[in-house]
Amino acid sequence: MSTDRSTPGFVAIEQVRYRYGANDPAIVDGVDWAIPRGEIHCLLGRSGCGKTTLLKLAAGLLGPSEGAIRISGEALHGPSLHAGFVFQAPTLLDWLSALDNVLLPVSLRRRVTAADRDAARDLLARIGLADFATRRPAELSGGQQSRVALARALIGNPDLLLLDEPFAALDALTREELQDDLLRLCALNGTTALFVTHDIGEAVYLADKVAVMAAGRLAHRRRIELPRPRHRDIRYAPSFIAACRDLRDAMDGEAGTAASQRPAA
Numbered sequence: 001m002s003t004d005r006s007t008p009g010f011v012a013i014e015q016v017r018y019r020y021g022a023n024d025p026a027i028v029d030g031v032d033w034a035i036p037r038g039e040i041h042c043l044l045g046r047s048g049c050g051k052t053t054l055l056k057l058a059a060g061l062l063g064p065s066e067g068a069i070r071i072s073g074e075a076l077h078g079p080s081l082h083a084g085f086v087f088q089a090p091t092l093l094d095w096l097s098a099l100d101n102v103l104l105p106v107s108l109r110r111r112v113t114a115a116d117r118d119a120a121r122d123l124l125a126r127i128g129l130a131d132f133a134t135r136r137p138a139e140l141s142g143g144q145q146s147r148v149a150l151a152r153a154l155i156g157n158p159d160l161l162l163l164d165e166p167f168a169a170l171d172a173l174t175r176e177e178l179q180d181d182l183l184r185l186c187a188l189n190g191t192t193a194l195f196v197t198h199d200i201g202e203a204v205y206l207a208d209k210v211a212v213m214a215a216g217r218l219a220h221r222r223r224i225e226l227p228r229p230r231h232r233d234i235r236y237a238p239s240f241i242a243a244c245r246d247l248r249d250a251m252d253g254e255a256g257t258a259a260s261q262r263p264a265a
């Protein structure tokens with residue numbers, strides 16, 4: 001898609017509700033959310049509050065029970081062709097090299113060209129894996145596997161990147177490096193991203209805007225005004241710490257509210 005990347009509401013989630021079964025409670029319960037082109041928005045919330053379900057709705061992997069999801073103004077009726085995905089586990093194919101894993105989305109659609117191979121090598125180089133292109137996943141560390149998964153999601157230069165706690169299993173320092181890789185690659189292509197996490201610091205570091213989800217609703221939203229490009233030193237800035245504290249308070253407040261709304265045992 002070649003429309004203006006500054007158009008507001010590139011991703012528009014409009015009054016969306018979702019129930020897994022017709023008589024089940026709404027897991028996503030009346031969510032409104034607009035993500036302008038080129039922005040990174042983070043969805044923060046405790047385990048089980050509905051984050052992955054909302055991400056699957058945004059991906060078109062689930063269809064809303066009520067409401068609509070639009071990408072660039074068009075209602076989504078199935079898996080989005082314009083989105084790249086990064087899941088909690090890297091989910092690489094063991095028998096393919098790192099390079100061929102990155103090229104997988106292309107090879108599933110058509111014959112891989114020399115230009116595709118160059119693009120994949122370029123992506124691997126940008127995330128520090130230039131010398132690992134021929135290695136199989138088992139010969140890579142967890143952090144390197146996550147980098148390959150990120151490169152695979154970006155190979156088609158998607159307009160939208162959807163990430164579901166992609167770095168949760170990594171140690172803290174590797175996670176910070178991956179966050180920097182992600183910010184660099186998104187900035188390079190103006191990629192719009194929706195990133196699910198339960199880590200407050202990760203959300204503040206990455207996001208233009210953070211939404212706190214509790215019991216299926218977006219209970220609190222906060223724009224993150226920290227300058228870009230962001231550097232890891234910013235994590236010690238008073239404004240960073242204040243944003244983390246505000247979001248933590250929102251999560252604690254919503255946890256109390258959600259608990260008080262649960263039926264008594």
Ligand SMILES: Nc1ncnc2c1ncn2[C@@H]1O[C@H](COP(=O)(O)OP(=O)(O)OP(=O)(O)O)[C@@H](O)[C@H]1O
Pocket residue numbers: 020027045046047048049050051052053054198
């Ligand atoms: N396929 C399904 N069928 C029925 N219920 C489901 C299904 N998938 C998820 N749920 C329920 O929906 C609720 C929200 O799940 P979801 O995975 O969206 O939460 P989450 O916030 O992403 O949690 P986590 O941080 O632990 O991944 C949970 O109560 C879960 O049990």
